[in-house]
Amino acid sequence: MFRDQRLGGITLDGKRDGSTATLPEYVLEFLSSKEADRRIFEADLLVDRAHLIMLKEQGLVSAETCSRIIDVLDKLEERDLRVGNEEDVHEAIEKQVIALVGPEGGRMHTGRSRNDEVATCIRLAQRDQMLDLMNELISLIKTLLDLAGKNTETIIPGYTHTQHAQPTTLAHHLLAHADSYARDLERLKEAYMRVNQSPLGAAAFASTGFNINRQRTCQLLGFDGLVENSMDAVSTRDFILEVLSDLSILMVNLSRLAEEIILWSTSEFGYLELDNRFASTSSIMPQKKNPDTAELARGKTGSVIGSLVSALSICKALPMSYNRDLQEVTPHLWRGMDWARSTVRILNGCVSTLKFNKARLEESSASGFSTATELADSLVRITGMPFRIAHLIVGRIAASGHKPNLPELDTAAMEFAGFRPSEHGFSVEILEKALDPRSNVALRSNTGGPAPTETKRMVSDRLTTIDEEKDRISEMRSRVDNALDALKNMR
Ligand code: ARG
Numbered sequence: 001m002f003r004d005q006r007l008g009g010i011t012l013d014g015k016r017d018g019s020t021a022t023l024p025e026y027v028l029e030f031l032s033s034k035e036a037d038r039r040i041f042e043a044d045l046l047v048d049r050a051h052l053i054m055l056k057e058q059g060l061v062s063a064e065t066c067s068r069i070i071d072v073l074d075k076l077e078e079r080d081l082r083v084g085n086e087e088d089v090h091e092a093i094e095k096q097v098i099a100l101v102g103p104e105g106g107r108m109h110t111g112r113s114r115n116d117e118v119a120t121c122i123r124l125a126q127r128d129q130m131l132d133l134m135n136e137l138i139s140l141i142k143t144l145l146d147l148a149g150k151n152t153e154t155i156i157p158g159y160t161h162t163q164h165a166q167p168t169t170l171a172h173h174l175l176a177h178a179d180s181y182a183r184d185l186e187r188l189k190e191a192y193m194r195v196n197q198s199p200l201g202a203a204a205f206a207s208t209g210f211n212i213n214r215q216r217t218c219q220l221l222g223f224d225g226l227v228e229n230s231m232d233a234v235s236t237r238d239f240i241l242e243v244l245s246d247l248s249i250l251m252v253n254l255s256r257l258a259e260e261i262i263l264w265s266t267s268e269f270g271y272l273e274l275d276n277r278f279a280s281t282s283s284i285m286p287q288k289k290n291p292d293t294a295e296l297a298r299g300k301t302g303s304v305i306g307s308l309v310s311a312l313s314i315c316k317a318l319p320m321s322y323n324r325d326l327q328e329v330t331p332h333l334w335r336g337m338d339w340a341r342s343t344v345r346i347l348n349g350c351v352s353t354l355k356f357n358k359a360r361l362e363e364s365s366a367s368g369f370s371t372a373t374e375l376a377d378s379l380v381r382i383t384g385m386p387f388r389i390a391h392l393i394v395g396r397i398a399a400s401g402h403k404p405n406l407p408e409l410d411t412a413a414m415e416f417a418g419f420r421p422s423e424h425g426f427s428v429e430i431l432e433k434a435l436d437p438r439s440n441v442a443l444r445s446n447t448g449g450p451a452p453t454e455t456k457r458m459v460s461d462r463l464t465t466i467d468e469e470k471d472r473i474s475e476m477r478s479r480v481d482n483a484l485d486a487l488k489n490m491r
Contacts, residue, residue: 028085028087031087031324032086032087032088033087033088033089033327033330034086034088034089035331036327036330036331036334037088037089038089039125039334040089040118040121040122040124040125041089041093042077042125043120043121043122043124043125044089044090044093044117044121045073045076045077045093046124046221046484046487046488047117047120047121047124047200047221048069048073048093048097048108049070049073049220049487049488049490050200050217050220050221050487051108051112051200051217052066052069052070052108053066053216053220053487053490054212054213054216054217054220055107055108055110055111055212057213057216058210058211058212058213060107060110060111060210060211060212061107061108061110063491065101065104065105065107066491067491068101068104068105069097069101069104069105069107069108070490070491072096072097072100072101072105073093073097075100076093076096076097088114088118088327089121090114090117090118090121091114094108094109110210111201111203111208111210111212112200112201112203112208113202113203113204113205113234115202115203115204115205115234115321115322116199116200116201116202116203116204116230116233116234117200118327119199119202119227119233119234119236120198120199120200120221122240122330122333123195123196123197123198123199123223123239124221126195126239126240126243126333126337127192127195127196127480128480129337129341130188130191130192130195130243130337131192131473131476131477131480132341133188133337133340133341133344134185134188134189134192134473135470135473136341136344136345136348137181137184137185137188137250137344138185138466138469138470138473139344139348140181140344140345140347140348140351141178141181141182141185141462141466142463142466143348143351143352144174144175144177144178144181144351145174145175145178145459145462145463145466147170147174147351147352148170148171148172148174148175148178148455148458148459149171149456149459149460149463151169151170151171151174151356152169152171152452152455152456152459153169153452154169154170154171154356154358154361154362155167155168155169155361155362155365155437155438155441156168156169156170156173156271156361156362156364156365157361157364157365157367157368157370158172158173158370158450163368164364164367164368164369164370165370166370166371166373166374166440167365167366167370167371167437167438167440167441167450168365168441168450169441169450169452169455170356170361171450171452171455171456171459172449172450172455175455175458175459175462177253177256177257178462179462180253180256181250181253181254182462182465182466184246184249184250184253185469187246187249187250188243188246188250189469189472189473191239191242191243191246192476193224194239194242195239195242195243196222196223196224196225196480197223197224197225197226197227197239198214198217198218198221198223198225198226198227199226199227199233199234200214200217200218200221201213201214201217201230202227202230202231202233202234203230203234204234204321204322205230205231205233205234205235205320205321205322206230206231207230214226219483220483220486220487220490221483221484221487222479222480222481222482222483222484231320231321234321234322235318235320235321235322235323235326237311237315237326237329238315240311240329240330240332240333241308241311241312241315243333243336243337244304244307244308244311244332244333244336245308247304247307247308247336247337247340248301248304248305248307248308248336250340250344251300251301251304251305251339251340251343252301252305254297254301254343254344254347255297255298255301257297257347257351258294258295258297258298258301258347259294259298261274261291261294261350261351261354262291262294262295262298265289265291265294269364270357270360271356271357271360271361271364272354272355272356272357273289273354273355273357274289274291274293274294274350274353274354275350275353275354275355276289277349277353278291278293278294278346278349278350278353279291279292279293280292293346293347293349293350294347294350296343296346297343297346297347297350300339300340300342300343301343303335303336303339304336304339304340307332307333307335307336307339308332308336310329310332311329311332311333314326314328314329314332315329362437365437366435366436366437369398369404370437371434371435371436371437371440372394372395372398374434374435374439374440374443375394375404375431375434375435376390376391376393376394377390377434378426378430378431378433378434379393379394379409379413379421379426382421382424382425382426382430383417383419383421383424383425383426384424385413385417389416389417392416393409393412393413393415393416393417394412396412396415396416397409397412403435404431404435405431406421406422406426406427406428406431409421409422409426409431410422
């Protein structure tokens with residue numbers, strides 16, 4: 001029921017470690033979060049600073065003790081302290097503080113628990129990584145928009161079911177990817193608001209009887225608000241689940257681009273070539289140029305989804321409030337963040353150096369009778385027949401497998417419509433135009449369509465929006481940096 005003091009914890013001379021030593025090595029190893037805690041070392045020092053300043057302002061520690069402890073925190077920051085055989089970074093730092101300050105250092109943990117401490121640290125480190133990721137994502141979106149801007153006239157085959165469907169342009173295609181990443185950015189930005197909330201001051205879960213000021217630590221650490229209920233504050237990891245969900249969706253979107261790069265670089269497609277910097281060769285087949293970067297981007301998607309599923313499974317059915325299981329969630333967050341960020345970065349480099357084979361793309365855009373829809377549309381426009389009948393006529397001549405001619409069209413039309421289009425103003429010129437991929441594209445100038453007028457407009461709108469997004473992310477970053485810079489100067 002009750003713990004024997006000899007079993008662990010921090011002693012007052014800070015040096016003696018007789019306590020934890022009684023825990024067998026393999027048990028300590030099992031309990032430890034040292035590895036994942038590397039990511040929250042700096043965050044923990046910040047949390048210590050904010051908590052101390054607040055304790056001093058509330059009259060709960062003296063100004064002298066506060067500044068002596070902060071001097072030690074400064075030193076620890078420089079030294080980039082390595083965790084010894086402590087359970088976690090929080091314990092390791094506190095031990096050092098006590099060793100260097102003396103028993104007065106033991107006041108740092110007044111009105112606080114590792115439970116609110118760790119939740120706060122994760123949120124601090126996570127928001128930082130989210131800002132970096134969002135900036136990387138903006139770069140990728142810009143790369144795609146720039147490339148789209150240069151390719152509004154580049155005709156390519158468009159697909160449904162991976163079958164030639166209708167001609168479109170490279171700009172239209174790249175814009176589609178860019179728009180999905182813009183939504184990913186939006187999702188991350190919204191999640192950021194929920195990540196950047198302070199659980200600090202919740203203590204173990206039931207708050208504390210000391211007269212602390214949670215709003216003050218929230219402000220000192222640059223949080224936007226409190227995770228108010230102290231039980232919720234220490235026990236929720238839904239901010240991690242949300243971000244891992246967003247990352248999984250992002251990765252699924254990225255994997256679609258990766259897949260196309262892989263497919264389009266095959267000799268069967270021959271639409272593009274990767275720059276040597278983003279490809280590898282085979283150890284046995286000297287001619288090979290393999291799209292390994294895109295393949296790993298596709299593969300890491302599985303890993304990020306795995307992180308989400310792991311985190312969800314760990315959190316499922318955990319009773320209130322803090323449970324040690326939660327420690328097991330954190331490494332999945334760090335890995336998911338790392339993989340997503342490196343994938344965005346790699347694909348950005350890969351896309352910005354791709355060489356497209358425009359001649360091959362254009363040639364391929366007409367194959368597979370991909371202009372059939374426009375031919376049916378033209379029959380409707382010129383002769384006034386219902387679209388379903390035009391669809392039947394064109395479907396009949398498509399089966400022949402060769403380029404359609406007017407007499408063939410007339411014969412098929414007699415069967416389904418009972419008249420010859422050539423006798424109702426449907427000329428060879430109209431037929432040729434309907435079969436030309438470039439005029440197909442030019443006609444599709446409705447909102448969101450592939451016509452160059454429309455794709456140019458979309459590129460320019462999105463370039464403006466993405467610059468505004470970049471400014472917004474910079475503002476979010478400065479707000480955080482300003483708070484933390486001020487905090488680091490406080491004694
Ligand atoms: N290393 C722990 C974690 O990541 C810190 C909190 C430990 N709390 C506790 N009551 N043992 O969750």
